Amino acid sequence: MADSGLPAGWEVRHSNSKNLPYYFNPATKESHWEPPTDTDTEKLKLYMATHHTPAARNDVDGRSEGKIRCSHLLVKHRDSRRPSSWREAEITRSKEEAIEILKVHEQRIQSGETSLGDLAVSESDCSSARKKGDLGFFGHGEMQKEFEDAAFALQHGQVSGIVETASGVHLIQRVQ
Structure with a gap:
């Protein structure tokens, strides 16, 4: 793997909601x-130019080989990495409460009462809610591992069970 210039343990990921790269440490x-502090900025500039421009990411037209498209519904809890959202300035619910909320949403989707996208608009703690939870196209290494593993295991149209990540708990639907 190319040297990104980031300190040990850090990696570059891509935010689909903001369409920008960000820096993530999976261990912490x-x-x-x-x-992060102690980054070799010259190496990082080269790495970003090579690996994180639209042409390097192969997604100028919004998709490329090996990428999938998903929507999700995120329910954050007080132990989420950022326990706030467009819906609530400070999220105080427990992880168990978040899972219970998501189980109710999951039942409504499975029964055909509503769709994940329609629920995401009002119930998701992700800024993608305004796009019915649509995260756009992404490939391997662009999402948190637990999310990625669940998303790539889905068939077109299928909705996952509850998936836990550092961001909170999710229901994921593979769109393409």
Whole structure:
């Protein structure tokens, strides 16, 4: 793997909601929009130019080989990496409460009463809610591992069970 210039344990990921790269440490679950302290900025510039421009990411037209498209419904809890959202300035619910909320949503989707996208508009703690939870196209290494593993295991149109990540708990639907 190319040297990104980031300190040990850090990696570059891509935010689909903001369409920007960010810096993530899977061991500590820390994420930042700005490079972490002790980054070799010259190496990082080269790495970003090579690996994170639209042409390098192969998604100028919105999709590329090996990428999938998913929507999701996120319910955050007080132990989420950022326990706030467009819906609530401070999220105080427990992880167990978040899972119970998601189980109710899951039942409504499975029964055909509503769709994940329609629920996401009002119930998701992700900014993708305004797009019915649509995260756009992404490939391997662009999402949190638990999310990615669940998303790539889905068939077209299928909705996952509850998936836990550092961001909270999700229902994921593979769209393409």
